Amino acid sequence: MIDYQYAVQEAIEAPRWLYGRTCRAISNTLRLESRIPLSVQEALKRKDHDIELVESYSDIMGHAGGILINDESIKPAGSDSRSDGIALG
Numbered sequence: 001m002i003d004y005q006y007a008v009q010e011a012i013e014a015p016r017w018l019y020g021r022t023c024r025a026i027s028n029t030l031r032l033e034s035r036i037p038l039s040v041q042e043a044l045k046r047k048d049h050d051i052e053l054v055e056s057y058s059d060i061m062g063h064a065g066g067i068l069i070n071d072e073s074i075k076p077a078g079s080d081s082r083s084d085g086i087a088l089g
Contacts, residue, residue, distance in 0.1 A: 001068075007076060007078070008066045008067070008068050008076045008077055008078035008087075009076075009077075009078035009079075009087070010078075011066070011078070012064045012065070012066060012078040012079070012080050013057075013078075013080075013081065015032075015033045015035040015036045015056075016033050016061040016062070017030065017031065017032050017033070017036065017061075018030075018031040018060070018061055018062075019031070022060060027050075027052075028050070029050045029051065029052040030044065030049045030050060030051055030052070031052045031053075031054050031060065031061070032044075032051060032052070032053055032054070033053075033054055033055070033056055033057070033058060033061060034053045034054065034055060034056050035056045041053070057081050057082050058082065059082045059083060061082060062082070063080045063082055063083035063085070064078075064080045064082075065077075065078065065079050065080060065085055065087065066078050066087075067087075
């Protein structure tokens with residue numbers, strides 16, 4: 001949200017990457033959602049990263065929800081399409 005001036009929902013929906021072991025896998029690969037630009041994927045491969053592409057909005061990347069609390073009375077919220085949930089703020 002800070003670096004790219006994203007709204008809460010935009011930040012939650014942004015493509016994700018995950019390095020290392022998870023509860024479902026024991027490898028130390030760098031997992032990338034397939035929505036990450038091909039140029040980024042290729043640059044990482046050139047740096048000898050072991051890349052594994054996963055589907056877009058894969059639940060293996062975790063789940064997120066967020067509410068932005070600021071000085072305004074409106075509280076923007078977002079919910080992750082990778083899981084079930086609802087945004088209420």
